[in-house]
Amino acid sequence: MNFQAIKSIYKYEMARMFRTAVQSIVAPVLSTSLYFVIFGAAIGSRITEIDGVSYGAFIVPGLIMLSIMTESISNSSFAIYFPRFTGTIFEVLSAPVSWVEVMIGYVGAAATKSVLIGSIIFITANFFVDIDLAYPLVALLFLVLTSIAFCLFGFILGIWADGWEKLTIVPILVIMPLTFLGGTFYSISMLPETWQTISLFNPVVYLISGMRWSFYENADVSVALSLGMTISFLLACLFVVRWIFTTGYRLRT
Amino acid sequence: MSSILSVRQLGKTYAGGVVALKDVDLEIERGEIFGLLGPNGAGKTTLINIVCGMVNPTYGTALVDGHDIVRDFRKTRSIIGLVPQELPVETFETVWKTASFSRGLFGKPPNPEHVEKVLRSLSLWDKRDARIIELSGGMKRRVLIAKALSHEPELLFLDEPTAGVDVELRQDMWNVVRELRESGVTVILTTHYIEEAEEMADRVGVINHGEIILVQDKNTLMRELGKKELTLHLSEPLPGVPPGLDGYRVVLSDDGSELTYHYDTKEEHTGITALLASLQAEGIRFNDLNTSQSSLEEIFVDLVKRPA
Numbered sequence: 001m002n003f004q005a006i007k008s009i010y011k012y013e014m015a016r017m018f019r020t021a022v023q024s025i026v027a028p029v030l031s032t033s034l035y036f037v038i039f040g041a042a043i044g045s046r047i048t049e050i051d052g053v054s055y056g057a058f059i060v061p062g063l064i065m066l067s068i069m070t071e072s073i074s075n076s077s078f079a080i081y082f083p084r085f086t087g088t089i090f091e092v093l094s095a096p097v098s099w100v101e102v103m104i105g106y107v108g109a110a111a112t113k114s115v116l117i118g119s120i121i122f123i124t125a126n127f128f129v130d131i132d133l134a135y136p137l138v139a140l141l142f143l144v145l146t147s148i149a150f151c152l153f154g155f156i157l158g159i160w161a162d163g164w165e166k167l168t169i170v171p172i173l174v175i176m177p178l179t180f181l182g183g184t185f186y187s188i189s190m191l192p193e194t195w196q197t198i199s200l201f202n203p204v205v206y207l208i209s210g211m212r213w214s215f216y217e218n219a220d221v222s223v224a225l226s227l228g229m230t231i232s233f234l235l236a237c238l239f240v241v242r243w244i245f246t247t248g249y250r251l252r253t
Numbered sequence: 254m255s256s257i258l259s260v261r262q263l264g265k266t267y268a269g270g271v272v273a274l275k276d277v278d279l280e281i282e283r284g285e286i287f288g289l290l291g292p293n294g295a296g297k298t299t300l301i302n303i304v305c306g307m308v309n310p311t312y313g314t315a316l317v318d319g320h321d322i323v324r325d326f327r328k329t330r331s332i333i334g335l336v337p338q339e340l341p342v343e344t345f346e347t348v349w350k351t352a353s354f355s356r357g358l359f360g361k362p363p364n365p366e367h368v369e370k371v372l373r374s375l376s377l378w379d380k381r382d383a384r385i386i387e388l389s390g391g392m393k394r395r396v397l398i399a400k401a402l403s404h405e406p407e408l409l410f411l412d413e414p415t416a417g418v419d420v421e422l423r424q425d426m427w428n429v430v431r432e433l434r435e436s437g438v439t440v441i442l443t444t445h446y447i448e449e450a451e452e453m454a455d456r457v458g459v460i461n462h463g464e465i466i467l468v469q470d471k472n473t474l475m476r477e478l479g480k481k482e483l484t485l486h487l488s489e490p491l492p493g494v495p496p497g498l499d500g501y502r503v504v505l506s507d508d509g510s511e512l513t514y515h516y517d518t519k520e521e522h523t524g525i526t527a528l529l530a531s532l533q534a535e536g537i538r539f540n541d542l543n544t545s546q547s548s549l550e551e552i553f554v555d556l557v558k559r560p561a
Binding site for chain 2: 002004005007008009011012015019086087088089090091092093094095096097098248252253
């Protein structure tokens, strides 16, 4: 294992993150704060409690997941797409590193950033609403696993994309709708029965549900199923990344 | 002298059927400067990219320091430094950070003294904190060389290293390459500037249509394939080549004032003495003479013009 290479890629990516701190950290925190103001305070004040939790507090786990999913995809896809676009990827491809080291470096840095953003949003949320965190370690587990899984997904997207449009189209047209329809702002149980069934085909439902259980001990689906779905998604992405590097898909001719 | 790179029966056919390399065999000796020449699309960059791991070969093998480039890729790639043809640089990064990043990426522990030495040797030390976007094209080229040297390679590929740089910078780079050779680094140089290979290379390889058509010691190549000519500046212009000189390969200039004789230095008798005697017999006088030898460029053009 080339630990020096992992350290170099990781440090390089983290430095890039701090160089663009406003875009990387301040922007997602600001947008999440706006969600709290609009949905938590303005609209939430007119909504009664959901499953015994005030609406403002209810949306916190969903908002954290919404942010880390979109940020994870955005960060890791850009991290690998930009070197492809500029041609600097040649150095990584010609270096004595395997796909595991490249992945740990890039995805590790992007996931660290996501966990950091998720934590900052959690702290920010405390300024708006009173939050009870029932199982902090489980919340951290979901935060870390979801960050890694979606960073891997973004990594795949960054390698698959052959233009800037493709890089942005998947988060906007696929991930954002799935997240909004995945129970960020409501409980699946509030939907008509048919829509409840349809919602169960949305993988994001399981992630948000799991995170919400770690906060309030209530969930749309069992926490074990949520954990299983998160790990399955992570493993599936890992498998695809391995396939990309072993075949050289879009990287080596 | 042992080979640092052995390419055996290497071939590459791209998706779509373009054959970039055909049965390439090549041995690069440790410590030499090898000039790889070829026209655009000849297969130079494909060959380099295969050895460096960026292109998968269709068939054949390549060994770097005795290690297979596919099976022992960690070992081979840690030995190789690559300066690519284009200028792919981390635009927003500083010179120092990008060179240090390359060193770490290739598995070397931090060594600020070495990075400083490399930057100083390439006249980049004063620019170490400058962002690469602020640098000129020539300086960016130096940054790429610095990145490749930061991890102390034993085998360095320079793919068109002086493309687009001014004459002064080119001379500087030639000096850097010579210093590298003196320090034991093997350099494989591809270039369109034939005088660059003529100036620096110990051996020259010519690749065309994906095939290596010649590998030879540069001086031997120029001696064997180079043509020499003797030009006589006549005292009085001639209306035509006199019948007495019919047996010689002489050409009279359009204005009749110069007589040019082509000869081969490999031949036992160049025929110069006999030609001068015939001129005297014909009463042809000359007031000056000079000899010239064809350049590597002329040899190269002659080689690649041959049918595939």
